[in-house]
Amino acid sequence: MQILTPHVYWAQRHAEIYLRVDLSDAKVRRGHGAKGENEYEFSLEFFEAVRPEIKHKSTQRQVDIKIKKQEERWWDRLTLQGKKPLFLAPDFDRWLDESDAEMELQAKEEKINKINVESRVRKDPYLGLKKGYLFMYNLVQFLGFSWIFVNMTVRLFILGQDSFYDTFHTTADMMYFCQMMAVLEVINPLLGLVKTGFFPAMIQVAGRNVILFVIFGSLEEMQNKPVVFFVFYLWSTIEIFRYPFYMLACISTEWKLLTWLRYSLWIPLYPLGVVAEAVAVIQSLPIFDETRLFSFPLPALLGHSLSFSYTLQLYLVLMFLGLFINFRHLYKQRKRRYRSRKRKVQ
Numbered sequence: 001m002q003i004l005t006p007h008v009y010w011a012q013r014h015a016e017i018y019l020r021v022d023l024s025d026a027k028v029r030r031g032h033g034a035k036g037e038n039e040y041e042f043s044l045e046f047f048e049a050v051r052p053e054i055k056h057k058s059t060q061r062q063v064d065i066k067i068k069k070q071e072e073r074w075w076d077r078l079t080l081q082g083k084k085p086l087f088l089a090p091d092f093d094r095w096l097d098e099s100d101a102e103m104e105l106q107a108k109e110e111k112i113n114k115i116n117v118e119s120r121v122r123k124d125p126y127l128g129l130k131k132g133y134l135f136m137y138n139l140v141q142f143l144g145f146s147w148i149f150v151n152m153t154v155r156l157f158i159l160g161q162d163s164f165y166d167t168f169h170t171t172a173d174m175m176y177f178c179q180m181m182a183v184l185e186v187i188n189p190l191l192g193l194v195k196t197g198f199f200p201a202m203i204q205v206a207g208r209n210v211i212l213f214v215i216f217g218s219l220e221e222m223q224n225k226p227v228v229f230f231v232f233y234l235w236s237t238i239e240i241f242r243y244p245f246y247m248l249a250c251i252s253t254e255w256k257l258l259t260w261l262r263y264s265l266w267i268p269l270y271p272l273g274v275v276a277e278a279v280a281v282i283q284s285l286p287i288f289d290e291t292r293l294f295s296f297p298l299p300a301l302l303g304h305s306l307s308f309s310y311t312l313q314l315y316l317v318l319m320f321l322g323l324f325i326n327f328r329h330l331y332k333q334r335k336r337r338y339r340s341r342k343r344k345v346q
């Protein structure tokens with residue numbers, strides 16, 4: 001019995017080669033070809049290296065062979081030699097040109113990504129609970145800061161500059177409540193509930209709480225100073241946009257204007273806030289020196305006690321370091337937000 005060469009049809013993708021051998025009911029080397037039952041054989045020297053594992057499936061009509069390329073790239077032709085063997089032809093049932101194959105690959109990747117995201121989302125049975133908790137937290141903070149903002153604005157319109165002097169007495173309770181709640185913003189990233197970095201949140205919350213509880217809260221002499229007005233007004237101005245932005249994020253909604261305000265208002269407000277807080281710290285230094293509040297007892301040899309104002313002077317340096325860290329963080333968040341949105345639009 002003579003050994004014949006079967007017709008072989010081929011097509012490729014970036015990662016693999018498909019061969020279709022025109023033999024029906026093929027067993028090893030034997031099959032039913034154009035010239036009847038015979039022994040068939042063919043050999044090909046590929047354009048580039050392929051992996052050793054080869055998959056093949058023999059059906060009543062043909063033998064399908066799938067070979068993986070060593071390197072995932074598009075080949076100019078199937079064989080190393082430029083001249084195509086006579087028994088070889090394109091498999092038009094599977095044929096795709098390079099750009100179509102790329103599109104097919106992209107569609108496959110997108111499908112896989114979608115399935116991955118869906119399965120990840122489905123895997124978290126507490127997602128609804130987490131979103132519900134975050135939504136409620138943001139709502140409460142939004143209402144709290146809105147109350148402070150509206151109260152201060154109305155009083156400013158009615159009383160003018162006189163309203164500067166009793167900001168603390170009219171709004172401090174609500175500010176205490178909101179800033180105590182804000183401690184959750186440090187805990188949330190630790191629990192993996194939000195993607196926020198732990199340090200930026202810690203700097204923000206600790207920084208504000210030092211001003212609120214230590215400087216304003218513990219020194220009555222500070223409570224009727226106009227600086228309280230500026231600090232509270234700057235804090236609440238950003239928060240009445242930041243919290244609704246988070247609330248919408250919890251229900252996968254976005255308002256462009258709100259997003260823009262959340263990621264832009266901090267540019268003037270943050271440095272102004274730090275300057276206002278620094279003024280409050282500087283104004284409190286002589287009061288701490290005078291009252292000796294929180295002063296650190298020293299051995300008699302070294303003097304009476306070390307005034308808390310020295311700690312606050314060190315804190316002033318930390319404040320500007322904190323400003324630098326958080327300014328950089330917010331700048332990166334802004335860039336990330338607008339870069340990823342631009343990519344989605346393309």
Ligand SMILES: CCCCCCCCCCCCC[C@@H](O)CC(=O)SCCNC(=O)CCNC(=O)[C@H](O)C(C)(C)COP(=O)(O)OP(=O)(O)OC[C@H]1O[C@@H](n2cnc3c(N)ncnc32)[C@H](O)[C@@H]1OP(=O)(O)O
Pocket residue numbers: 134135138194195196197200201202203204206207208210234235238242246247249250265266269270271272273274277318319320321322323326330333
């Ligand atoms: C005793 C030790 C003391 C040590 C400290 C010493 C240094 C002190 C220096 C302090 C200086 C502070 C000055 C400051 O008080 C002055 C002012 O505040 S002035 C007013 C202006 N201020 C601002 O604009 C800052 C406002 N604050 C913030 O923006 C945040 O607190 C901050 C942590 C700084 C940044 O926020 P974040 O990292 O969360 O950025 P994103 O908003 O982009 O959020 C990231 C993703 O997480 C999702 N997320 C976050 N939180 C929530 C939430 N509560 N609910 C739902 N989702 C949330 C958010 O949607 C983002 O998700 P995605 O990326 O998918 O969009």
